[in-house]
Amino acid sequence: MQQLQISWSLFFMALLSLTGTSAQHHSEKIHFIAEDGLKITADLYPTFDSSAPIIILFHQSVSSRGEYLSIAPRLQKAGYNALAVDLRWGRRDFWNKIKNETAERYNIDPILKAINEEKKTELIWPTIFDAYQDIEASLQWVKNSKFKGPVLVWGSSFSAMLQFKLAEEYPKDIKGLISYSPGEYYPKDTLMLEKWAKSIEIPVLVNCGKSPEELYSGNALIKALASSDKRIYQSKLGRHGSSILFEDEENWSILFSFLKTFKNKHRYLNYALEVGNWLNQIEKQSDAGVSWPDDLDSEKTSNSLSVGIAGKILFLLQLWKASKDEEWLTKAEMAGEHLLINLPAENNTNFDRAGLFSLYGNICGAGIALSALYENTQNQRYKTGLEQIVQLIKSKAKVNQDSAYWDARNDVLTGLSGTSLFLLHAFHVLKDETVLQLVRKAGNEILDRALHENEGLNWHLGQDRAFTLPNFSHGTAGVGYFLICLYEQTRDPKFLEAAKKACDYLLSIAQQSENGLLLPYGIPNEGWERLYDLGWAHGPAGSARFFYKLYEVTKEVKYLDLFSASAIALLNSGIPYNQDTVSFGHENIPIDTRFGMAGMIPLLLKANKTFKQDSYFEMSEVLTNSIMINSTRKEGSLHWSIPRYGFMGEKGKPKVFSGYFYGAAGFGLSLLQMHASLNDTNRNIKLPDDPFD
Numbered sequence: 001m002q003q004l005q006i007s008w009s010l011f012f013m014a015l016l017s018l019t020g021t022s023a024q025h026h027s028e029k030i031h032f033i034a035e036d037g038l039k040i041t042a043d044l045y046p047t048f049d050s051s052a053p054i055i056i057l058f059h060q061s062v063s064s065r066g067e068y069l070s071i072a073p074r075l076q077k078a079g080y081n082a083l084a085v086d087l088r089w090g091r092r093d094f095w096n097k098i099k100n101e102t103a104e105r106y107n108i109d110p111i112l113k114a115i116n117e118e119k120k121t122e123l124i125w126p127t128i129f130d131a132y133q134d135i136e137a138s139l140q141w142v143k144n145s146k147f148k149g150p151v152l153v154w155g156s157s158f159s160a161m162l163q164f165k166l167a168e169e170y171p172k173d174i175k176g177l178i179s180y181s182p183g184e185y186y187p188k189d190t191l192m193l194e195k196w197a198k199s200i201e202i203p204v205l206v207n208c209g210k211s212p213e214e215l216y217s218g219n220a221l222i223k224a225l226a227s228s229d230k231r232i233y234q235s236k237l238g239r240h241g242s243s244i245l246f247e248d249e250e251n252w253s254i255l256f257s258f259l260k261t262f263k264n265k266h267r268y269l270n271y272a273l274e275v276g277n278w279l280n281q282i283e284k285q286s287d288a289g290v291s292w293p294d295d296l297d298s299e300k301t302s303n304s305l306s307v308g309i310a311g312k313i314l315f316l317l318q319l320w321k322a323s324k325d326e327e328w329l330t331k332a333e334m335a336g337e338h339l340l341i342n343l344p345a346e347n348n349t350n351f352d353r354a355g356l357f358s359l360y361g362n363i364c365g366a367g368i369a370l371s372a373l374y375e376n377t378q379n380q381r382y383k384t385g386l387e388q389i390v391q392l393i394k395s396k397a398k399v400n401q402d403s404a405y406w407d408a409r410n411d412v413l414t415g416l417s418g419t420s421l422f423l424l425h426a427f428h429v430l431k432d433e434t435v436l437q438l439v440r441k442a443g444n445e446i447l448d449r450a451l452h453e454n455e456g457l458n459w460h461l462g463q464d465r466a467f468t469l470p471n472f473s474h475g476t477a478g479v480g481y482f483l484i485c486l487y488e489q490t491r492d493p494k495f496l497e498a499a500k501k502a503c504d505y506l507l508s509i510a511q512q513s514e515n516g517l518l519l520p521y522g523i524p525n526e527g528w529e530r531l532y533d534l535g536w537a538h539g540p541a542g543s544a545r546f547f548y549k550l551y552e553v554t555k556e557v558k559y560l561d562l563f564s565a566s567a568i569a570l571l572n573s574g575i576p577y578n579q580d581t582v583s584f585g586h587e588n589i590p591i592d593t594r595f596g597m598a599g600m601i602p603l604l605l606k607a608n609k610t611f612k613q614d615s616y617f618e619m620s621e622v623l624t625n626s627i628m629i630n631s632t633r634k635e636g637s638l639h640w641s642i643p644r645y646g647f648m649g650e651k652g653k654p655k656v657f658s659g660y661f662y663g664a665a666g667f668g669l670s671l672l673q674m675h676a677s678l679n680d681t682n683r684n685i686k687l688p689d690d691p692f693d
Contacts, residue, residue, distance in 0.1 A: 050148060313372065509523065
């Protein structure tokens, strides 16, 4: 009897001390009609995918749909459609003070006044049972809507009891139940919930508050359920109903672990196939093979990895590997023909231009694509094309007795470290010792250009660009990555020592705390728009590659710890929920591969695989869905428009790219990485600056 009394008090508890923070989201208010004619209000939180699961969210006693004002957007960002419903047994929620519009139409105030002031508790249960019509109407609305994914029903307190009645009566329509603080709340029949549960065979997650009484009720329900997939979790901090999610973050991990079983395991592959369909729509076929414009604003077609054909070839090869559809291999080979016909020749290119031999540019980028085609087809024409590119690079090197270089740049993106990484990659394919000898000399040149600072080694972007962007694409993290790769191949200790000293320098300028490790965007900080960045180019998504490679080669755990700290920095950054911070600037975090979310996904997936922590994969899913929300999806095709960066001109104006850094090929590769991780398969296509499997 004591158990019932305590549960009853929780049943009506306001929990005024709890708060929820609303996240950025898209929602729309909808209405539908209950069987007795009452108009029901609900908030719909749609995702980009109407075939994804949809969760119907019901609130606790005397509350409203506002109970889910912070919960529903988080579900939405994780890729779940959600419908938060105002049931007539309500008034307003206790956290966000959102008025219950359904209850207002039902004229709930006189009923609540009679219950509270006149102690007419006999009015409670007729109202609750009337609210079951609202629950049924919600399910009917979903069944008749555009949402065709699995339907899940979520209950909180009293609705966590009535949801089992719904599941018993509509077993074919509901695929799973999420139940926060269920119990035998009806005093006239304390076995009512148990009777419903005995026939329910679908998966069920029961989540209880921290009190023993809540756990007792939850265990009784679990014991009664017929389902073979039934889970129970007792919150360490939360008290009652869905609001325990506000107090105990671990509840989210338990929840997402349950929810992910309802998603299509091939969804990311399906999205990637739609990217391939879009590339088919914009392709140009000729006797020279297949090509695509770098962007839809111009007819320009480059060979580059960054925005051109090379990036598309890598995506198409990975799409072929994942889908086993020969169409994509054929298309990649046709694009390879275009590269072979348009390879640079010594007599028609300005080879003095800075960054011409960039890892991501027309020459090295084309070589990476040709090497991938050769390794996947064994067609000697691609190998010959790769050899031609390597010979061109060798012929244009400025070689001294012990050093070699092409221009004044030092970095991975545009300079000596990136060109050398390409040559190391080519050496593994061609087995040409003269290539390795050239890279050794390039390594010597990098050592000669080093700045000795803070008991470590640092490099400017270039000898002609005397400023410091210390992260991966333009700075010491990327240079250090090249040096440790060179040591791995040559076992020359001076390159290992230099890589370690590069790490020492980075740690001397890093912000390190329990929230992770961040390197400044630029040195000095005062000269840059923001203190820190997060992506591949200037943030932990890039620098973590250096730390992981150091660990992979040396097996020293301290470098694995730095890799871990970089991943933790992403987890604690607040993205994509809070995109307006002093540390990361006041513009939304971008979505692209160079600067944004797509470039963060490889780090998160590697951290998930290394440390077996679901939070990393959960964040990768949230980022992927944020990317997808910003896509254009039409008739089975998928592409993206991004705001132009300042260096592109017309800053902020939308632009549709097709390549790796900012467009479809890069997003498509991210989707295929997600597919590989979700289905425990390996990526087949990797770049020379990517150590992650």
